Amino acid sequence: MKMRQILLFHGENGFWVVEVPSLPGCVTQGATKEEAIRNAREAISLHIESLVANGRSVPDDPFDAMLIAV
Numbered sequence: 461m462k463m464r465q466i467l468l469f470h471g472e473n474g475f476w477v478v479e480v481p482s483l484p485g486c487v488t489q490g491a492t493k494e495e496a497i498r499n500a501r502e503a504i505s506l507h508i509e510s511l512v513a514n515g516r517s518v519p520d521d522p523f524d525a526m527l528i529a530v
Contacts, residue, residue: 476492
């Protein structure tokens with residue numbers, strides 16, 4: 461599996477939330493950062509598997525994200 465950038469942040473419910481910008485709709489969470497990252501790996505794999513199974517293209521991850529606080 462190719463690597464993907466993830467956005468990991470502390471959610472309102474106390475869990476860590478993960479979003480995968482290159483795979484719209486691919487979101488997961490975990491009680492700890494480590495659990496959230498493990499869950500992200502599984503979510504990415506399942507999301508890509510679903511895209512392929514449905515004949516849809518798998519988007520590349522350009523690795524060009526920037527985080528800016530304003």
